[in-house]
Amino acid sequence: MRSTLALSFAITASSALASPLLDIRDSRGISNTTGLPASFNQTTGASNATALNCTSFVKTFELTSNNTLLAIPIPTGAKAVSDLVTDFVSVNTNFTGEYLVGSNETTGSYDIWMQYCEPAGGATKNATLELIHGINFDHSYWSFNTSSNGTEYNFIQAAANAGYATLAYDRLGVAQSSKPNGINVTQTATEVAIANAVAEALRNGTLVPGNSVQPAEQVVAIGHSYGSAQSHGLATMHPDAVDAVVLTGFSTNGQGVPLFLSASTYSPASEVNATRFGNYSNEYLLSGTIQGDRQLFFYNGGYDEEVFVKGEAARQTVTIGELLTLGGPIAPPQAASNFTGDVLVVTGSHDLVYCAGGCIRNGTNLPAEVQTLYPNAGSFETYLPAYTGHAINLHYSAPETYAYVFEWLSQHGL
Ligand SMILES: *[C@@H]1O[C@H](CO)[C@@H](O)[C@H](O)[C@H]1NC(C)=O
Ligand SMILES: *[C@@H]1O[C@H](CO)[C@@H](O)[C@H](O)[C@H]1NC(C)=O
Ligand SMILES: *[C@@H]1O[C@H](CO)[C@@H](O)[C@H](O)[C@H]1NC(C)=O
Ligand SMILES: *[C@@H]1O[C@H](CO)[C@@H](O)[C@H](O)[C@H]1NC(C)=O
Ligand SMILES: *[C@@H]1O[C@H](CO)[C@@H](O)[C@H](O)[C@H]1NC(C)=O
Ligand SMILES: *[C@@H]1O[C@H](CO)[C@@H](O)[C@H](O)[C@H]1NC(C)=O
Ligand SMILES: *[C@@H]1O[C@H](CO)[C@@H](O)[C@H](O)[C@H]1NC(C)=O
Numbered sequence: 001m002r003s004t005l006a007l008s009f010a011i012t013a014s015s016a017l018a019s020p021l022l023d024i025r026d027s028r029g030i031s032n033t034t035g036l037p038a039s040f041n042q043t044t045g046a047s048n049a050t051a052l053n054c055t056s057f058v059k060t061f062e063l064t065s066n067n068t069l070l071a072i073p074i075p076t077g078a079k080a081v082s083d084l085v086t087d088f089v090s091v092n093t094n095f096t097g098e099y100l101v102g103s104n105e106t107t108g109s110y111d112i113w114m115q116y117c118e119p120a121g122g123a124t125k126n127a128t129l130e131l132i133h134g135i136n137f138d139h140s141y142w143s144f145n146t147s148s149n150g151t152e153y154n155f156i157q158a159a160a161n162a163g164y165a166t167l168a169y170d171r172l173g174v175a176q177s178s179k180p181n182g183i184n185v186t187q188t189a190t191e192v193a194i195a196n197a198v199a200e201a202l203r204n205g206t207l208v209p210g211n212s213v214q215p216a217e218q219v220v221a222i223g224h225s226y227g228s229a230q231s232h233g234l235a236t237m238h239p240d241a242v243d244a245v246v247l248t249g250f251s252t253n254g255q256g257v258p259l260f261l262s263a264s265t266y267s268p269a270s271e272v273n274a275t276r277f278g279n280y281s282n283e284y285l286l287s288g289t290i291q292g293d294r295q296l297f298f299y300n301g302g303y304d305e306e307v308f309v310k311g312e313a314a315r316q317t318v319t320i321g322e323l324l325t326l327g328g329p330i331a332p333p334q335a336a337s338n339f340t341g342d343v344l345v346v347t348g349s350h351d352l353v354y355c356a357g358g359c360i361r362n363g364t365n366l367p368a369e370v371q372t373l374y375p376n377a378g379s380f381e382t383y384l385p386a387y388t389g390h391a392i393n394l395h396y397s398a399p400e401t402y403a404y405v406f407e408w409l410s411q412h413g414l
């Protein structure tokens with residue numbers, strides 16, 4: 001029996017399309033981008049950005065979280081990682097019974113690297129946006145760009161243009177943040193506790209050193225992929241932490257999870273690239289092939305090759321503990337029954353990881369099923385950018401997506 005640790009629950013109901021999709025494909029099924037609007041070309045519209053005022057720092061959090069104990073030793077090398085993944089994705093294996101041995105109230109001290117940005121002269125909106133990146137990325141997912149002046153593929157810049165302050169961080173285990181035991185400590189429960197502490201500190205005005213930033217009146221968690229799973233965990237476990245969640249690259253559909261784990265061809269990061277990760281412990285993994293990442297994160301015709309190559313060169317690690325608690329701090333994911341804020345789900349129409357390549361099926365909008373997890377939300381909406389795969393921020397559709405998100409926030413008083 002396949003594990004229930006990951007996002008492995010099925011769609012049960014259908015609902016009407018929340019947004020129209022104009023996705024033209026040729027006779028071979030390859031997307032035809034000939035008719036794309038001009039704004040799909042990222043070099044347009046990058047000319048009149050608001051100046052950014054950013055400060056980066058490391059914040060230490062002392063926290064307790066209920067972690068999952070996994071009877072898994074530090075892998076000895078690539079073979080041990082492959083064997084584990086095979087066991088996890090295979091039918092007729094008893095993965096949960098074999099490896100899930102209990103839970104542990106885990107206390108730790110974690111250093112998290114973060115960057116706070118606001119429009120020069122101050123934010124004009126009351127909501128601060130807490131940005132939580134997904135697997136393969138670090139905080140720079142939110143300010144990815146290929147141009148010399150850095151306004152392209154830049155959610156943080158677009159947010160500043162719209163008047164919002166943002167707080168982006170390297171998740172626990174990633175890049176410049178702490179890298180504790182990646183089996184039993186660097187896991188979803190710990191990271192949700194960190195996301196909650198970040199929101200609290202934004203609200204009480206103590207996050208930025210010197211308390212130089214006013215307490216945030218409102219906080220919105222905006223995740224991508226695994227960062228969305230953590231945002232959902234936040235809404236579930238700490239329903240008052242944030243006023244709204246924007247879950248990008250997300251759904252309740254688990255079909256793509258085995259594809260994701262297999263196509264990532266994970267190995268210890270230190271073996272994949274000793275230059276970048278030579279001092280990482282072996283339970284910190286890196287995807288093994290450029291081909292797998294292309295399949296999983298990008299939609300043919302919807303992105304610039306230069307962006308893809310740059311993303312690959314900068315790709316970051318994930319731990320075994322994170323992969324085995326992907327579904328959330330409570331697995332399978334539970335409803336955020338006490339969350340009364342607003343919810344927006346933004347998933348690429350061709351997301352392979354969360355929709356197995358098709359988010360619209362026979363008139364059913366798969367990401368709309370997320371509503372079943374939010375029975376008491378103030379509002380619920382989905383937006384499915386066309387010609388777009390899993391790495392939403394790295395596709396041509398990004399400016400359209402930003403415009404939608406900021407308009408949605410504004411319409412909801414945020
Ligand atoms: C692509 O779309 C354009 C405009 O919609 C159309 O004129 C063209 O024939 C299409 N090309 C193919 C190969 O389908
Ligand atoms: C994007 O726009 C620029 C400026 O108009 C143009 O030079 C470039 O060829 C366009 N790129 C694509 C991929 O259409
Ligand atoms: C960014 O670069 C483009 C192209 O070189 C230029 O037109 C634009 O003025 C620059 N924008 C800023 C904010 O510097
Ligand atoms: C951990 O779980 C136990 C049992 O459900 C609960 O009493 C405790 O408050 C939880 N601790 C944390 C830090 O969430
Ligand atoms: C995680 O905890 C389990 C249960 O205590 C233990 O068997 C396993 O060795 C631990 N793994 C690591 C890498 O510490
Ligand atoms: C899975 O393993 C657990 C723990 O060893 C055991 O209790 C359970 O019966 C096993 N389930 C199956 C279907 O083999
Ligand atoms: C539980 O977590 C604590 C840290 O809070 C750690 O010292 C202890 O070894 C953990 N127990 C197990 C069984 O992993």
Ligand SMILES: *[C@@H]1O[C@H](CO)[C@@H](O)[C@H](O)[C@H]1NC(C)=O
Binds near residue numbers: 122208
């Ligand atoms: C930049 O932000 C800092 C607080 O982090 C503030 O003290 C300073 O006045 C801001 N500068 C501008 C030009 O807005």
Ligand SMILES: *[C@@H]1O[C@H](CO)[C@@H](O)[C@H](O)[C@H]1NC(C)=O
Binds near residue numbers: 124126217413414
């Ligand atoms: C921010 O909050 C204040 C009240 O605290 C309100 O007067 C103002 O309209 C709000 N601004 C925006 C942009 O919502």
Ligand SMILES: *[C@@H]1O[C@H](CO)[C@@H](O)[C@H](O)[C@H]1NC(C)=O
Binds near residue numbers: 048161
């Ligand atoms: C940038 O220029 C466009 C077109 O002139 C305008 O609509 C938009 O509001 C400007 N954006 C900013 C942030 O000034």
Ligand SMILES: *[C@@H]1O[C@H](CO)[C@@H](O)[C@H](O)[C@H]1NC(C)=O
Binds near residue numbers: 196197198200201
């Ligand atoms: C603010 O929130 C942080 C994070 O939870 C906490 O550590 C800190 O003690 C709080 N400070 C005040 C003054 O409430």
Ligand SMILES: *[C@@H]1O[C@H](CO)[C@@H](O)[C@H](O)[C@H]1NC(C)=O
Binds near residue numbers: 272273274275276
């Ligand atoms: C490892 O990373 C370095 C630095 O980014 C890069 O130059 C090198 O090509 C990478 N090596 C491999 C095998 O990917």
